[in-house]
Amino acid sequence: xxxxxxxxxxxxxxxxxxxxxxxxxxxxxxxxxxxxxxxxxxxxxxxxxxxxxxxxxxxxxxxxxxxxxxxxxxxxxxxxxxxxxxxxxxxxxxxxxxxxxxxxxxxxxxxxxxxxxxxxxxxxxxxxxxxxxxxxxxxxxxxxxxxxxxxxxxxxxxxxxxxxxxxxxxxxxxxxxxxxxxxxxxxxxxxxxxxxxxxxxxxxxxxxxxxxxxxxxxxxxxxxxxxxxxxxxxxxxxxxxxxxxxxxxxxxxxxxxxxxxxxxxxxxxxxxxxxxxxxxxxxxxxxxxxxxxxxxxxxxxxxxxxxxxxxxxxxxxxxxxxxxx
Amino acid sequence: xxxxxxxxxxxxxxxxxxxxxxxxxxxxxxxxxxxxxxxxxxxxxxxxxxxxxxxxxxxxxxxxxxxxxxxxxxxxxxxxxxxxxxxxxxxxxxxxxxxxxxxxxxxxxxxxxxxxxxxxxxxxxxxxxxxxxxxxxxxxxxxxxxxxxxxxxxxxxxxxxxxxxxxxxxxxxxxxxxxxxxxxxxxxxxxxxxxxxxxxxxxxxxxxxxxxxxxxxxxxxxxxxxxxxxxxxxxxxxxxxxxxxxxxxxxxxxxxxxxxxxxxxxxxxxxxxxxxxxxxxxxxxxxxxxxxxxxxxxxxxxxxxxxxxxxxxxxxxxxxxxxxx
Numbered sequence: 001x002x003x004x005x006x007x008x009x010x011x012x013x014x015x016x017x018x019x020x021x022x023x024x025x026x027x028x029x030x031x032x033x034x035x036x037x038x039x040x041x042x043x044x045x046x047x048x049x050x051x052x053x054x055x056x057x058x059x060x061x062x063x064x065x066x067x068x069x070x071x072x073x074x075x076x077x078x079x080x081x082x083x084x085x086x087x088x089x090x091x092x093x094x095x096x097x098x099x100x101x102x103x104x105x106x107x108x109x110x111x112x113x114x115x116x117x118x119x120x121x122x123x124x125x126x127x128x129x130x131x132x133x134x135x136x137x138x139x140x141x142x143x144x145x146x147x148x149x150x151x152x153x154x155x156x157x158x159x160x161x162x163x164x165x166x167x168x169x170x171x172x173x174x175x176x177x178x179x180x181x182x183x184x185x186x187x188x189x190x191x192x193x194x195x196x197x198x199x200x201x202x203x204x205x206x207x208x209x210x211x212x213x214x215x216x217x218x219x220x221x222x223x224x225x226x227x228x229x230x231x232x233x234x235x236x237x238x239x240x241x242x243x244x245x246x247x248x249x250x251x252x253x254x255x256x257x258x259x260x261x262x263x264x265x266x267x268x269x270x271x272x273x274x275x276x277x278x279x280x281x282x283x284x285x286x287x288x289x290x291x292x293x294x295x296x297x298x299x300x301x302x303x304x305x306x307x308x309x310x311x312x313x314x315x316x317x318x319x320x321x322x323x324x325x
Numbered sequence: 326x327x328x329x330x331x332x333x334x335x336x337x338x339x340x341x342x343x344x345x346x347x348x349x350x351x352x353x354x355x356x357x358x359x360x361x362x363x364x365x366x367x368x369x370x371x372x373x374x375x376x377x378x379x380x381x382x383x384x385x386x387x388x389x390x391x392x393x394x395x396x397x398x399x400x401x402x403x404x405x406x407x408x409x410x411x412x413x414x415x416x417x418x419x420x421x422x423x424x425x426x427x428x429x430x431x432x433x434x435x436x437x438x439x440x441x442x443x444x445x446x447x448x449x450x451x452x453x454x455x456x457x458x459x460x461x462x463x464x465x466x467x468x469x470x471x472x473x474x475x476x477x478x479x480x481x482x483x484x485x486x487x488x489x490x491x492x493x494x495x496x497x498x499x500x501x502x503x504x505x506x507x508x509x510x511x512x513x514x515x516x517x518x519x520x521x522x523x524x525x526x527x528x529x530x531x532x533x534x535x536x537x538x539x540x541x542x543x544x545x546x547x548x549x550x551x552x553x554x555x556x557x558x559x560x561x562x563x564x565x566x567x568x569x570x571x572x573x574x575x576x577x578x579x580x581x582x583x584x585x586x587x588x589x590x591x592x593x594x595x596x597x598x599x600x601x602x603x604x605x606x607x608x609x610x611x612x613x614x615x616x617x618x619x620x621x622x623x624x625x626x627x628x629x630x631x632x633x634x635x636x637x638x639x640x641x642x643x644x645x646x647x648x649x650x
Contacts, residue, residue, distance in 0.1 A: 038630040045628035060384065061500075175386075263621065269629040270617045270636070271608070277637055278603050283596070292595045296588065303370035304594040305363040311595070312602055 004029075008040040012047070015142040020115065023142060027117055030134040037134065047141035049262075051083075052249050055162030056150045057187065058171035063197045067171055067232035067241075068150045069105050074238045076113055080146055083139035084108060084116045085132055087151045087161055115139070129160045130272060133265075136164075163190045164265055166258060167248045169241075171195045172211075174203035188214060191225050192248050195241060199229035329354075333365040337372075340467040345440065348467060352442055355459040362459065372466035374587075376408075377574050380487030381475045382512065383496035388522045392496055392557035392566075393475045394430050399563045401438055405471055408464035409433060409441045410457055412476045412486055440464070454485045455597060458590075461489075488515045489590055491583060492573045494566075496520045497536075499528035513539055516550050517573050520566060524554035 008029060014022035026044075029037050056064050065086070072082045084105065108114040117135060119128075136147045149165055151158040162168050170191035196207050211227055226244045230237035252258040282288060291314075295307040333354060339347035351369075354362050381389050390411070397407045409430065433439040442460060444453075461472045474490055476483040487493050495516035521532050536552055551569045555562030577583040607613060616639075620632040 038634070041630040042628040045626060045630075049626070266621050266629055267614075267617050270621065270632050273629060273633040274607065274636060275600070275604055277633060277642070278607065279600055281642065282599065282603065289592075292592050296591050296595065301370060301374070303367040304591055304598060305366040305370075307595050308598040308602060309363070311599060317602070317606065 004036045005039050005043075009043055012043060012142060015138075018112070020112075023115065023138070026138050026142070027135055030138050031119065031131055033130065033134065041134070041137070044137050044141040048137055049140070051136075051140035051144055051147050052167070052245075053136055053140070053147045053149065053165040054245060055165030055168045056148065056171060057159060057162035057168070057190070058195075059173075062171040062173045063232050064150050064171050065105065067195060067197055067230060067238075068148050069108060070230075070232045070235055070238045071241060071245075072108055072114060072146075072148060074235075074242050075146055076111060079113070081144045082108070082114050083136075083144040083147045084114070085135055085139075085147065085149045086116065086118045087128065087132060087149070087158070115144070127272070127276075128158070129164060130269070130276070132161045133164050133269065159187065159190055166252065166261065167192045167245055169193045169195055169245070171197050172207055173198045174201045174207050193225050193241075193244055194227045195237075196227060196229050197232050199237065200231050204229060329361045330364050330368075334368055337368060337467060340463075343437070345437075348440065348463070351463050351467070352460055355463050356444065356456055358455065358459065366459070366462070369462050369466040373462055374465070376461075376465035376469055376472050377492070377570075378461055378465070378472045378474065378490040379570060380490030380493045381473065381496060382484060382487035382493070382515070383520075384498075387496040387498045388557050389475050389496050390430065392520060392522055392555060392563075393473050394433060395555075395557045395560055395563045396566060396570075397433055397439060397471075397473060399560075399567050400471055401436060404438070406469045407433070407439050408461075408469040408472045409439070410460055410464075410472065410474045411441065411443045412453065412457060412474070412483070440469070452597070452601075453483070454489060455594070455601070457486045458489050458594065484512065484515055491577065491586065492517045492570055494518045494520055494570070496522050497532055498523045499526045499532050518550050518566075518569055519552045520562075521552065521554050522557050524562065525556050529554060 008026065011019075011022040011026045011029075015026055029040060030044075056068055058064055068084060068086075072084060075082050086105070105116050109116050119131060119135070132149055136149060139147045147165075149161060151161045162170075168190050170187045170193070172194065174196065194211055196204055196211075208227055208229070215224060226247075228237055228241045228244055230241055232238070249258070252261065288311075291311065292307065295310060296302055296304075333351065336344075336347040336351045336354075340351055354365060355369075381393055383389055393409060393411075397409060400407050411430070430441050434441050444456060444460070457474055461474060464472045472490075474486060476486045487495075493515050495512045495518070497519065499521065519536055521529055521536075533552055533554070540549060551572075553562055553566045553569055555566055557563070574583070577586065613636075616636065617632065620635060621627055621629075
């Protein structure tokens with residue numbers, strides 16, 4: 001295993017000089033996670049902090065892929081190196097069949113100043129948030145100026161991914177009660193910036209009005225999120241979006257929020273990795289799985305709570321006298 | 326604490342004879358979780374297994390609340406006792422403002438044979454899946470025939486809630502690429518039954534055709550999910566839905582799948598509770614939080630992976646010599 005580190009350091013150097021194969025190898029290492037990547041991470045971490053990480057999230061069908069592509073093309077005009085991480089909650093039984101959306105990003109994948117990485121949202125060691133953050137770390141370390149992270153879906157883990165960015169953009173479309181639905185999905189409080197995409201459709205004034213009303217409720221004194229109208233399909237509003245994203249980053253850097261946010265992210269990551277390490281130790285091998293099955297399969301129906309208490313006693317984590325489970 | 330058990334047993338008995346106040350107390354205990362509920366759970370668990378648990382999930386705006394209400398009213402015609410658990414991912418800064426949807430369930434809350442419980446999806450001790458399952462256990466134990474669990478949203482944790490049922494119903498509406506979006510959201514493989522709601526809208530044939538195409542891909546030899554068209558708003562198709570749900574339950578009971586599924590659910594719950602217990606021990610008090618902050622705030626930027634390795638060493642969970650984190 002120790003041979004990984006010198007190899008990974010070479011990959012990192014080569015990727016810094018534009019070697020895409022070396023970069024792809026490093027990304028695979030990050031996605032795979034585990035002990036190998038843990039060994040390599042300190043050297044990647046040392047090169048982190050320069051890139052601006054921007055998360056894009058919102059309900060399905062909001063046109064996030066098109067928007068991300070349009071924004072990436074705008075950044076390319078300014079000679080920025082752009083990485084895109086697309087998180088696709090691909091269904092296990094359809095495999096990669098849904099990556100069709102990604103075809104639209106073809107204009108990016110042919111550009112040597114761009115790198116698009118698609119990840120399915122399942123089956124990653126240590127969870128989606130861990131993986132996407134480590135992949136972003138790699139892009140940051142090898143010199144990408146912007147890392148765009150797109151998550152499809154509106155679930156908690158998907159929102160966590162978009163939130164693990166310096167700037168989080170929530171994308172909505174005109175439609176009945178869209179802002180209310182976004183609020184329900186917990187999107188409102190993670191947004192640093194709102195995009196109302198497909199703004200050539202009827203109902204756009206209404207979404208904007210709803211958003212403004214809801215933002216009034218937000219009494220936290222933070223930077224008030226801008227609301228940008230775009231038609232990503234033909235590039236309308238993308239320059240304005242770009243300006244607002246830069247503004248948010250500058251505001252955060254000047255106010256010290258960027259540092260606070262990054263420190264909180266690092267602490268959160270330590271917590272998550274610690275939990276994962278404990279989980280791995282607990283369920284290493286098949287012993288615990290067999291023990292759980294056994295404990296549940298007694299002659300009487302047994303409460304999972306009672307079984308947990310028994311297992312914690314066996315693990316020496318709770319004494320037999322105490323009533324606490 | 327020991328005084329909770331006799332009280333809870335009284336509540337359980339009273340709730341069984343229709344005392345709604347006693348039931349509400351028991352539900353609050355389940356929601357609160359922790360040691361108290363762990364003490365009480367074995368007696369609740371002993372009364373479990375009779376109720377049919379049905380989960381409803383799907384993208385926001387699919388009309389799940391209306392559908393659940395219509396289905397509950399249908400069950401009431403057959404004199405079944407019906408419990409409804411509504412999981413609302415309420416935004417922390419708007420509080421309960423979004424529970425407006427629930428007002429539509431008024432016809433149920435006035436009916437003594439029905440009990441509607443709304444839960445916000447955040448801030449529950451041990452997670453949403455833990456809470457909703459324990460609440461369902463309570464309803465089951467006190468004699469409800471059907472427990473309907475509705476989750477708004479399409480995220481992983483929301484899907485987990487709907488999946489922790491005997492029958493999982495995925496609700497879609499006609500609209501461009503709805504089936505594809507559902508697939509992306511990971512809904513296809515949890516569905517025992519599909520409802521295409523608002524089936525009076527144009528595009529219904531297309532959704533049904535898309536669904537059937539996708540179901541062809543599912544080569545797992547399981548019960549092929551039925552596709553039911555409804556207009557929940559005026560009750561259309563609800564009798565058919567009711568018939569299909571019963572059919573699924575009968576099929577599962579006859580084939581032994583119901584028992585397998587419930588055993589898997591119990592094992593999953595033990596795993597989750599064990600993890601939670603370990604997490605609680607790890608982060609008990611403020612000691613670990615302070616230690617993480619300290620470890621990250623060194624003069625040089627430190628990789629979270631390096632910090633985790635150090636902390637695991639301090640906890641005695643990894644020896645200093647080993648390279649494994």
